[in-house]
Amino acid sequence: MHTKLTINKIDNQGRGISYYNNKIVFVYNALIDEEVEVEIIKETSKYYLAKVINIIKSSQDRIQPKCPYINECGGCTLMHMPFDKQMEFKKNRLKDILFKYAGIDTEIKLIESNKDLFYRNKITLRVNKNKFSYYNKDSHDDVYINRCLLANNTINEIIGNHSFIYIYDGDITIRTNYNDDILLVINTSKYELHDDIPENIVGIIINDKVVYGESYFKDKIGDYNFKVSYNSFFQINNYIANEIFKILNNYLEGNTLLDLYCGSGVMGISMKDKVKKIIGIEKIANAIKDANDNAKLNGVKDYKYYADDTSVMLNKINDKIDIIIVDPPRSGLNDKTIKDIIKIKPNMIGYVSCDPMTLARDINILKEHYNIKKIYGLDMFPNTYHVETVMVLERKDV
Ligand SMILES: C[S@@+](CC[C@H](N)C(=O)[O-])C[C@H]1O[C@@H](n2cnc3c(N)ncnc32)[C@H](O)[C@@H]1O
Numbered sequence: 339m340h341t342k343l344t345i346n347k348i349d350n351q352g353r354g355i356s357y358y359n360n361k362i363v364f365v366y367n368a369l370i371d372e373e374v375e376v377e378i379i380k381e382t383s384k385y386y387l388a389k390v391i392n393i394i395k396s397s398q399d400r401i402q403p404k405c406p407y408i409n410e411c412g413g414c415t416l417m418h419m420p421f422d423k424q425m426e427f428k429k430n431r432l433k434d435i436l437f438k439y440a441g442i443d444t445e446i447k448l449i450e451s452n453k454d455l456f457y458r459n460k461i462t463l464r465v466n467k468n469k470f471s472y473y474n475k476d477s478h479d480d481v482y483i484n485r486c487l488l489a490n491n492t493i494n495e496i497i498g499n500h501s502f503i504y505i506y507d508g509d510i511t512i513r514t515n516y517n518d519d520i521l522l523v524i525n526t527s528k529y530e531l532h533d534d535i536p537e538n539i540v541g542i543i544i545n546d547k548v549v550y551g552e553s554y555f556k557d558k559i560g561d562y563n564f565k566v567s568y569n570s571f572f573q574i575n576n577y578i579a580n581e582i583f584k585i586l587n588n589y590l591e592g593n594t595l596l597d598l599y600c601g602s603g604v605m606g607i608s609m610k611d612k613v614k615k616i617i618g619i620e621k622i623a624n625a626i627k628d629a630n631d632n633a634k635l636n637g638v639k640d641y642k643y644y645a646d647d648t649s650v651m652l653n654k655i656n657d658k659i660d661i662i663i664v665d666p667p668r669s670g671l672n673d674k675t676i677k678d679i680i681k682i683k684p685n686m687i688g689y690v691s692c693d694p695m696t697l698a699r700d701i702n703i704l705k706e707h708y709n710i711k712k713i714y715g716l717d718m719f720p721n722t723y724h725v726e727t728v729m730v731l732e733r734k735d736v
Contacts, residue, residue, distance in 0.1 A: 339378045340391060345370055350431050352415040352723040363388050367408065367418045369397035380476055387476055399423050404455070410481040412474045414488065414721040421454055425717065428725040432694050432715045439698035440705065446713045452577045454720040458489045459557070460574060462511040463497070465526065468504045470497050488721060492518040492538065503542075504530040513568070515557040516576070523568045543568045554628070559583065564604055564632050570625040571601040578718040582728055583608035585714050586688050589730040592660025596684070598648050598675075599666045603629030605690065606663060607636050613661065615640040619651045652678040663688040670696025676703050686711075687731040692718070697727055708733055 345354035345368045354368030358378075363386040368374050373395035376388035389409055393400070403417035416424045429448045436442040451457055463470040464480055471480035485494035492514040508526035519540045529544060542550035546569075554567040560580040566572045573579035586609055593614045597606030600618035602625050607616065616638055620626050626645040633641040644651050649672055662684040664671060670693065671679075679687070687708060691697035701710070708731035718726035 340375060341378070342373065342375050342394065343388070345372045345374065348427065350435065350723070352419075352427060358386060361386055365390060366412070366415065367403070369400055369418065371395075372397045372400070405487050407472070407481055407483055410474060410477075410479065411472045411483070412476060412481075413472060413486075415723045417721045421450075421720070424720065425450060427723070428717060429715055431723070432713075432725055432727060435694040435698050436701070436713070439695065440702040442698070442701065442705070442710060442713075444710045444713050446715050448715045449578070449581050449717065451575060451717045451720050455487045456490055456494075457575045457577070457720060458486075458493070459515065459572070459576060460511060460513045461486055461489045461493055462509060464509050465505045465507060465524075467506060468500070470500075470510065488719075490514050492520060496520060496522070496536075502532050502535045502539075504532075513555075513566070513572075515555050515566070517556075519555045521555055521568050541568065559604060560608075562604070562608060563635050564602060564607075565628050565635065566602060567624040567628050570622060570628050573604065573718070575718045578716050578726065579604070581716055582690060582726070585712070585728045585730070586663065587612055589712060590661045590663070590686050590688050592685060594657050594659050595661045595663065596655065596657075596659045596682070598652070598662060598664045600629055600643065600663075601625050601665070603632045603641075603643065605665055605688075606641075607632055607638055609661075609663075610636060610638045615642075615657070617641070617655060617657060617659075618643040619646060619648050621645065621647050649674045649678070653681070655682070659684045661686045661688070663690065665690040666696075668693040668696065671700045676700060680704070680707055683733065685733050685736050689727075689729040689731065691727045691729070692724065694725065694727055697729065701729065701731075704731060707735075 343356040345356050347355050354365035356363045365388045374390045375392040377391050378386050378388050380387040401420050464473050469482050471482045484498050493512045496512050505526050506528040511523040513521040518538050520538050521541045524544045540555050541552040554565050557564050557566050559576050591612050595613040595616050597618040600620045618629050623645040626643045629643045659682050711732045712730040714728045716726040
């Protein structure tokens with residue numbers, strides 16, 4: 339179904355908002371005041387989703403998206419906006435959410451990425467008869483690609499040419515590092531591996547088994563070296579990860595640091611010159627092995643890592659904790675974890691978040707005991723609506 343719409347405003351995900359048949363319509367890649375012809379791609383009882391077919395009156399702010407898959411893939415929700423407008427959007431998005439859901443109006447400092455394209459060190463694609471695709475979550479279409487403009491070019495070389503392997507189905511994660519090494523992590527029911535494997539492929543892991551090379555590689559963020567196992571979380575944009583390290587180091591100081599949701603330990607280890615002891619909790623056992631190796635690799639003297647669920651392990655920590663860093667998944671902290679953090683009474687908290695909504699929800703509770711000292715928005719994911727946040731909190735009764 340096609341219709342003409344005028345865009346009234348932009349929502350938190352960067353979609354244009356309009357109305358049709360008394361229902362709200364979210365229009366991908368549309369800007370305020372534009373008149374557009376759209377195709378409705380989804381209808382629910384509450385809203386429509388639509389994509390632009392034709393721009394009747396264009397905004398002055400519109401730029402031509404560089405990606406040929408922009409209308410099918412659904413990943414680059416802001417690529418039609420110039421970079422400065424993307425930054426304005428992200429700052430306003432963060433400001434609005436923090437004010438609306440946590441009553442916070444502290445000034446936000448925004449940190450830009452050094453690259454707006456080719457910044458990702460990891461992408462995951464679906465595979466069908468050795469062709470790689472993104473999956474559009476609205477249309478449920480496979481969008482076959484030859485390259486992704488957000489991915490590091492070493493990753494794109496693999497997408498464009500992978501004749502050394504034939505994967506029948508499933509999915510593939512392609513990871514790369516500072517040295518252009520590649521780790522391939524594949525889930526499939528059937529594959530064939532040939533002899534002509536490119537030299538920079540250091541490991542191929544299929545259905546959780548190493549079938550070629552190693553199960554990890556080394557990467558660098560700033561001055562730090564990290565071992566990253568194939569299934570350990572690692573920050574997607576190394577430049578922005580280093581900016582997070584700098585913020586944590588600027589504001590946090592004390593004897594003992596508790597690094598919650600620590601992955602392979604990177605955030606806590608970046609604080610090694612500011613603290614005497616690092617304790618970390620992370621549920622993926624391989625990531626905890628990496629964290630132990632990484633602490634050694636970076637010369638940390640006193641450390642202890644636990645492979646466990648944060649909400650199970652946290653109240654068993656007996657050390658006196660001065661600083662807590664939390665970097666949870668998008669779901670944020672649960673009630674028990676927040677209660678345990680308040681009980682532990684760290685002087686300072688560094689909350690690293692990839693979802694402002696759950697950050698606001700959690701800060702709304704923590705702010706009873708903590709003042710907000712600094713808020714940074716970081717453009718970890720240029721050309722998408724996502725924004726990373728670091729919030730520095732100080733206990734009120736210190
Ligand atoms: C956003 S990542 C952050 C990792 C790390 N701080 C870093 O910078 O690389 C979140 C991490 O939390 C871990 N995680 C998710 N839920 C958890 C839980 N309930 N308990 C412990 N770790 C969890 C994930 O495995 C992942 O490594």
